[in-house]
Amino acid sequence: MEKQCENRSICAKCKGLCCKSSSCTFSPLDFSDLTFEGLKAEIQQKGYIDVRKTKEGKFYLCVKERKRWPYCSLISKNGCMLKYENRPREGRMLIPVKDVIVFIQIWKVKIPIIIQNGKCISKYPFEKALQDWAEYSLTLEKLYNFFNERSA
């Protein structure tokens, strides 16, 4: 497994702003069985995985989102409901960034301004996830149709 990026003290301070803004994306490496039946069973069993399609018609898997803030369906007042090793790759690879203090000078006085977290960057960006899922697009399209027809 990759090097652990988690830093609970930084995340506790900003209370998971990134998780509240959106959910995170899975990598194909997060699943042991990438067949239609294997993924379908895992999605049905876990209940929090969503099959998504971009405007450009690319498919990927991510954690389900709520319709309103806080958006990720797995964020709680105690942080992520998943253990670190069970989170999607994007979440595991997120590097928490400490608050940054910048100074602005007004007349002769330097005033400190704290720029809070929210600039955390994942070492597994969304574009990379889309690339990784590309070879499974036929399977994901089938899953997308299967779950959308059931919910229609």
Ligand code: SF4
């Ligand atoms: S699954 Fe966990 S780590 Fe990922 S966005 Fe949701 S709360 Fe955050």
